[in-house]
Amino acid sequence: MTQPAQTLPQNPEAALVQIVGLAILSGTVAGAVAFVHRWYARERIPNGVAILAGAGAVGISLGTWQTLQPFFTAGNPDVLTLSTATRNVASFVVAGVTAVIGARIGDRLTTNMAALSGATQLDDNVSRIVGAVGRMVTVTLPETIDDIDGYDAVPDETKETLAGSSFVFPRGITVTELKERVIARLEDDHGIGHVDIDLASDGTVEYLALGSRVAGLGPLLVPGTVAVAIRADPAFSAGAGDFVAVWRRTDDGSERVTTGEIRGVAEDVVTLAVDADDATKFDLEVGYRLETLPRHTRPEREFVTRLKSADERLGVATVEPGSDLVGLPVGSLDATVVAVRLADGTVETLPIRSRLLTAGDDVYVVAQPTVLRRIERSGATKSNVTEPERAKMKAEDGQNSAQ
Structure with a gap:
């Protein structure tokens, strides 16, 4: 004798209770997963992962195999009824919504616990919201702005313009997010190349130093080298970064002047980076011939060039x-x-x-x-x-x- 397959309750009250129970289960599981994810990964769990965790718990509770089994068993006409399908779909839809809510609660619970207990597993700036009073966060730059050692100084006119100025940001952001927004505002709106700033938990600027952006060819030259522009005809497709030997025509044939690195080509004018002692060997009225040399590594030059930029x-x-x-x-x-x-x-x-x-x-x-x-x-x-x-x-x- 065939056992009847298990189905969802047929009366509306029992079905509603079951949907609410599954929603609570989904939110609880998603919140727990979000709690663990924030604690170990130190970042918020994606909504898709939270929904997957909550819906998975609902699927296990409903007994997916028991729900699908009647399709392969004869004599179960109640499985394909509209009420049964509606209750299944409603359970998963509500579970997806509560999963997102539960994930946010679990994420917030983790950050609050870390902030209250002083745990070092989480970045303090991630959990620390800017403690400003009012609907907006106002960041006022100090009257004294320092220079960053190792970078070109920002013009005094720019410092005078920025000194004492205020930036307004929306409330409810962390100290790290506020710091990133202040740096982006200085770099984008005022053309600042490098920003070194310390912010207090209430948004007060404790330290500010600025450095100008690298511009032109000079900052990218290795010490002991200079850039010179000569009239020459480089080889086809030769460009910046290629090492060349510079030859000059003489009465006896040709002679090698020096070697250098191409930094730019404009029609018949080539800019070369050469040793400072060789800069006086060139004649502005003479055309030169360039011989492209095999590529060889100059670690010290590449390191200085990359570091300056x-x-x-x-x-x-x-x-x-x-x-x-x-x-x-x-x-x-x-x-x-x-x-x-x-x-x-x-x-x-x-x-x-x-x-x-x-x-x-x-x-x-x-x-x-x-x-x-x-x-x-x-x-x-x-x-x-x-x-x-x-x-x-x-x-x-x-x-x-x-x-």
């Missing part, structure tokens, strides 16, 4: 006796360490990550200006650091370890 810069931090850097491994620094110079003058290039720093070491690092300032402060003797600076260092180190 990047957001990072090269800095030197001295490890003073009693500072926080003494005894730390090189790999613990949140920067790229390219060299360490010992007190006796010995230079170690690209030191291993386990190499321990000692007092008197000069650490050459490549990082963004904000990171470099923190490393330089950490390398200073504790007695030379004021109490506000020490508190700020601890806060920055906590944020860095969370990231």
